[in-house]
Amino acid sequence: MSVFSEFTKGFWKENPTFRLVLGMCPTLAVTTEAINGIGMGLATTFVLVFSNLLVSLLRKVIPDKVRIACYIVIVAGFVIIVELVMQAYFYSLYKSLGLFISLIVVNCIILGRAEAFASKNPVTESIADGLGMGLGFTCSLTVLGIIREILGNGSVFGVDILGGHYLPFLVMVVPPGAFVTLGLMLGFMNMAQSK
Amino acid sequence: MKDTLRLVIALTTICVVAAFALAMVYDVTKAPIAESLRKEKLAAIEAVLPEHDNQPDKEVQSIVLGKDKKGREQRLDFYIAKKEEQWVGTAFTSSAKGFGGKIVLMLGLSPDNNLVKVKVLQHKETPGLGAKIEREAFISQCVGKSLKSGKLKVTKDGGDIDAITGATISSRAVCDAVNNGLLDYAERFSKPDDNENVKLQSPNVK
Numbered sequence: 001m002s003v004f005s006e007f008t009k010g011f012w013k014e015n016p017t018f019r020l021v022l023g024m025c026p027t028l029a030v031t032t033e034a035i036n037g038i039g040m041g042l043a044t045t046f047v048l049v050f051s052n053l054l055v056s057l058l059r060k061v062i063p064d065k066v067r068i069a070c071y072i073v074i075v076a077g078f079v080i081i082v083e084l085v086m087q088a089y090f091y092s093l094y095k096s097l098g099l100f101i102s103l104i105v106v107n108c109i110i111l112g113r114a115e116a117f118a119s120k121n122p123v124t125e126s127i128a129d130g131l132g133m134g135l136g137f138t139c140s141l142t143v144l145g146i147i148r149e150i151l152g153n154g155s156v157f158g159v160d161i162l163g164g165h166y167l168p169f170l171v172m173v174v175p176p177g178a179f180v181t182l183g184l185m186l187g188f189m190n191m192a193q194s195k
Numbered sequence: 196m197k198d199t200l201r202l203v204i205a206l207t208t209i210c211v212v213a214a215f216a217l218a219m220v221y222d223v224t225k226a227p228i229a230e231s232l233r234k235e236k237l238a239a240i241e242a243v244l245p246e247h248d249n250q251p252d253k254e255v256q257s258i259v260l261g262k263d264k265k266g267r268e269q270r271l272d273f274y275i276a277k278k279e280e281q282w283v284g285t286a287f288t289s290s291a292k293g294f295g296g297k298i299v300l301m302l303g304l305s306p307d308n309n310l311v312k313v314k315v316l317q318h319k320e321t322p323g324l325g326a327k328i329e330r331e332a333f334i335s336q337c338v339g340k341s342l343k344s345g346k347l348k349v350t351k352d353g354g355d356i357d358a359i360t361g362a363t364i365s366s367r368a369v370c371d372a373v374n375n376g377l378l379d380y381a382e383r384f385s386k387p388d389d390n391e392n393v394k395l396q397s398p399n400v401k
Binding site (some may be wrong): 032058061062063065066069071073074076078080081085087088089091152169170173174183 | 198200201205206207209210213215217220224226228231234262321322323324
């Protein structure tokens with residue numbers, strides 16, 4: 001496979017949220033608003049790209065028996081960097097994502113890509129894979145965030161679009177709404193795939 | 196044995212390198228983080244105080260409430276607003292238990308103990324129901340009230356604050372928080388006798 005196809009597969013064919021169904025905890029929790037989806041997605045992308053890069057670089061040095069421990073240290077390191085930088089320079093986003101930034105550490109997409117891809121492939125492919133997977137994840141979260149924000153709050157990216165007469169469909173911004181939206185999206189993706 | 200040593204060395208090296216990298220990032224971001232925390236606090240304080248020309252977060256009168264389980268001091272800070280050296284208001288936080296968790300309010304009081312403004316700093320109420328306590332239409336009902344004017348209760352309990360439909364518990368909790376705050380203030384903060392030349396005395400802890 002070429003570097004380019006490693007990059008594009010994350011958007012549709014192996015989309016982490018809708019096809020691999022990985023990393024559901026942040027997906028369900030932070031997608032109450034579109035902007036949160038983008039913020040979470042980009043933070044994850046950053047961690048994913050750099051952890052893939054390092055894991056791929058070190059893939060011949062890291063002994064097999066302690067590889068998971070090594071990957072976790074690398075991933076956790078980058079997550080804390082993201083957290084500190086966000087807190088320092090994007091404080092309002094940091095506040096709205098809250099605890100879920102630290103929880104990127106246990107997002108299975110990241111460890112999954114490190115284990116399944118970066119530990120077996122050269123650096124360029126691994127970066128492409130991380131970038132594609134990360135941006136695919138970002139797109140999925142943003143789509144979910146947009147749907148939930150429109151129905152649950154009548155706005156997109158904080159801008160009112162449905163006007164004052166719209167009575168918000170509140171269930172969409174609480175956790176059950178996340179499950180319903182995700183389920184419907186998965187269904188649509190499967191339908192589109194099977195045709 | 197040789198194999199074990201290799202594992203230990205690899206893992207240790209990675210951890211040490213990671214620790215150094217984090218220490219460096221921490222060092223760089225320390226000042227901006229402190230600044231954004233301060234800005235957030237200042238914004239909350241400013242929002243509830245009347246017009247002033249000092250920096251209220253620099254003029255703090257605090258009292259020690261006691262110690263928590265870990266032995267850390269629990270303090271209540273009163274932020275003092277002044278205009279042309281005259282005391283024009285005081286801001287402080289107060290909290291109560293709501294429907295989903297703790298509700299924290301910032302209260303702004305004028306020197307004659309009336310509420311100037313109230314702002315919700317933190318809450319975990321249900322979105323769309325209890326979360327409406329943040330809205331101006333609800334929270335501004337407290338403005339102008341004081342302990343003496345009373346009736347800081349929801350209408351159901353005989354007060355004159357209209358509760359949010361479907362969120363009586365959250366509305367009640369906000370009233371509780373306001374009342375607790377006012378009581379704390381009245382109990383512990385002494386008004387200077389000499390109003391002409393305002394120099395705040397240290398609060399009386401009764």
